[in-house]
Amino acid sequence: MSRLQQRLADLAGRKALIPFITAGHPRPDDTVAIMHQLVKHGADVIELGMPFSDPMADGPVIQQASEHAIQQGVGIAETIHMVKSFRRQDPTTPVVLMGYLNPVECMGHQAFVDAAKDAGVDALLLVDSPPEESDDLLQRLRQESLDQIFLIAPTTTEQRQAMICQHASGFVYYVALKGVTGAADLDAQAVNADVIRIRQHTQLPVAVGFGVKDAASAMAVAQEADAVVIGSALVSLLHGCESMAAAETAIAEFLGPIRTALNSL
Amino acid sequence: MKYSDYPDSRGHFGQFGGIFASETLMHCLTELQEAYALLKTDDAFLAQFNHDLADYVGRPSPLYLAERLSAAAGGARIWLKREDLNHTGAHKINNTVGQILLAKAMGKKRIIAETGAGQHGVATATVCARLGLECVVYMGEVDIARQAINVYRMKLMGAEVRSVDSGSKTLKDALNEAMRDWVTNVDDTFYIIGTVAGPDPYPQMVRDFNSVIGKEAKKQFAEKVGGLPDALVACVGGGSNAMGLFHPFLDDTAVAIYGVEAGGHGLETGEHAASINAGKVGVLHGNRTYVMSDRQGQIIETHSISAGLDYPGVGPEHAFLNESGRAQYVMINDDEALAAFHALTRIEGILPALESAHAVAFAQKLAADLAPEQNIIVNLSGRGDKDVHTIAALEGVEV
Numbered sequence: 001m002s003r004l005q006q007r008l009a010d011l012a013g014r015k016a017l018i019p020f021i022t023a024g025h026p027r028p029d030d031t032v033a034i035m036h037q038l039v040k041h042g043a044d045v046i047e048l049g050m051p052f053s054d055p056m057a058d059g060p061v062i063q064q065a066s067e068h069a070i071q072q073g074v075g076i077a078e079t080i081h082m083v084k085s086f087r088r089q090d091p092t093t094p095v096v097l098m099g100y101l102n103p104v105e106c107m108g109h110q111a112f113v114d115a116a117k118d119a120g121v122d123a124l125l126l127v128d129s130p131p132e133e134s135d136d137l138l139q140r141l142r143q144e145s146l147d148q149i150f151l152i153a154p155t156t157t158e159q160r161q162a163m164i165c166q167h168a169s170g171f172v173y174y175v176a177l178k179g180v181t182g183a184a185d186l187d188a189q190a191v192n193a194d195v196i197r198i199r200q201h202t203q204l205p206v207a208v209g210f211g212v213k214d215a216a217s218a219m220a221v222a223q224e225a226d227a228v229v230i231g232s233a234l235v236s237l238l239h240g241c242e243s244m245a246a247a248e249t250a251i252a253e254f255l256g257p258i259r260t261a262l263n264s265l
Numbered sequence: 266m267k268y269s270d271y272p273d274s275r276g277h278f279g280q281f282g283g284i285f286a287s288e289t290l291m292h293c294l295t296e297l298q299e300a301y302a303l304l305k306t307d308d309a310f311l312a313q314f315n316h317d318l319a320d321y322v323g324r325p326s327p328l329y330l331a332e333r334l335s336a337a338a339g340g341a342r343i344w345l346k347r348e349d350l351n352h353t354g355a356h357k358i359n360n361t362v363g364q365i366l367l368a369k370a371m372g373k374k375r376i377i378a379e380t381g382a383g384q385h386g387v388a389t390a391t392v393c394a395r396l397g398l399e400c401v402v403y404m405g406e407v408d409i410a411r412q413a414i415n416v417y418r419m420k421l422m423g424a425e426v427r428s429v430d431s432g433s434k435t436l437k438d439a440l441n442e443a444m445r446d447w448v449t450n451v452d453d454t455f456y457i458i459g460t461v462a463g464p465d466p467y468p469q470m471v472r473d474f475n476s477v478i479g480k481e482a483k484k485q486f487a488e489k490v491g492g493l494p495d496a497l498v499a500c501v502g503g504g505s506n507a508m509g510l511f512h513p514f515l516d517d518t519a520v521a522i523y524g525v526e527a528g529g530h531g532l533e534t535g536e537h538a539a540s541i542n543a544g545k546v547g548v549l550h551g552n553r554t555y556v557m558s559d560r561q562g563q564i565i566e567t568h569s570i571s572a573g574l575d576y577p578g579v580g581p582e583h584a585f586l587n588e589s590g591r592a593q594y595v596m597i598n599d600d601e602a603l604a605a606f607h608a609l610t611r612i613e614g615i616l617p618a619l620e621s622a623h624a625v626a627f628a629q630k631l632a633a634d635l636a637p638e639q640n641i642i643v644n645l646s647g648r649g650d651k652d653v654h655t656i657a658a659l660e661g662v663e664v
Contacts, residue, residue, distance in 0.1 A: 052562075054549065060431075101285060101548040103561055105562065106547055130291060153288040153289035155289050156291065175288065180449065
């Protein structure tokens, strides 16, 4: 069982909190420290965004964070290196890399898998690489026991849901709304119904993300889901933090109530 | 498999093409694939399309022998396929006339598009005005500044032009923003992509709607001269005008095919938009193709004097034709394109778009290497009225 699978299996009914941050944002030197703070304040898994110049599935907050990180010289190699640094102090918290395909293609599938494995990365989520186009990469990831996370959207048909679940490992990520990351309108009732539908196709844990921004929305979608991903709201908050001390306070104040809310379920 | 048989059922041209899109879009891409597969052989649909091309666009466009240009080049005869004479001034309308019929057949009420030079935006705004559909066009801030007339034309036709200020603020960013709109409004919105890029079925669909260019040229050439031309030349940004001319000739392997990329300030300066000549295989905007990116896989900014060629990717079928050797991709830099613009204007009285001027420039070189009895067809993909201000500014002339 992979570190990610083990972590989610160990939850035993407790809801998992998966914060997302963009590597290198707001400052490359703080990313590893921010990751440790996320764990301290209740993260079960960390999703680390690999900055990409053309993030088509992301809203303005994560777009700007990516641009900012790229300007400071952070790309796929630096992101992987940050995971390696994080692992020196934290050998247990799973890290999922999230991003777009082109940087991975550019690096080469095997080179990426080798570097990710060596650094202690646990899983990969590529927004623009559906299962149909992922054969080669998927095979190489499996060889090294890395999980590949796939998205299911509100528009995904039952038939596609079944196909995606067959390819997925680690967990299945349900996109809670039609739109980009950080969008506003979330229909929690519909999301919960959708999660129940997805469970017909898989035993894997189901995470919900896109549009989850605080304790209330996290609690609303976690009625059915096993895990909640929070990205844009956190990235936006970190954007305003001038120092690591400010970031520490912001993370504690932001994640604390969400963790408490999820624990109450 | 013949060249004309591509793509395969999943949109692959060899290793290129495919569907690399957000999961939210997968279902509507499947719907689009299915709708297009049905309609592309539907008699009523094709009759309507051909009717619109004839009576609204003004087709067929002439195949014109540019005698003085040929004489000046000193070799083969240069024929111009006059797409500049189409309604709205470029080949882009061939595709939007087709896609709007598809949108209508699918019951979509809202149309979105991206545009670089503004020609595709104008062509989309035009067909939306004609059918009374809501139209939103995404355009980079930089392009809005250099193509002010086209922006105004779109607004006159009732389109909303949304300025995109992310990334390099040009065509690629407009495309990203259109994709974000689409993913948000997927139920009622039809995305009219303007070039032979994007996820399947766009590359084949945009090619098919533009292939009227090559079909007409083939017939016109046979009537005027007999047989087949020796070479075809077209400029390539995303590559829609080029695919439109090339596709009906792909299996006629005696016909040499040249795609002309924007060499900008020259390959050695790094300031160009030659994705095939200088890019590497990657994934951008929904398909695998040649992409201009840095060593970390970030898409890099391109440069061309012509906004329509200023794009860091290229249609996947061009990538395939390059890899298979069926077509050759060459480069023309800004200065050469500008010289060709002036040459065609002065000695033929035809003011070409700066994009098309790249093709003219290469055709002049090629003609010089061929014999007088040989024939080259150049796709004169658009007219240059939109570029007059850019050229005047470059030459320090106040208009």
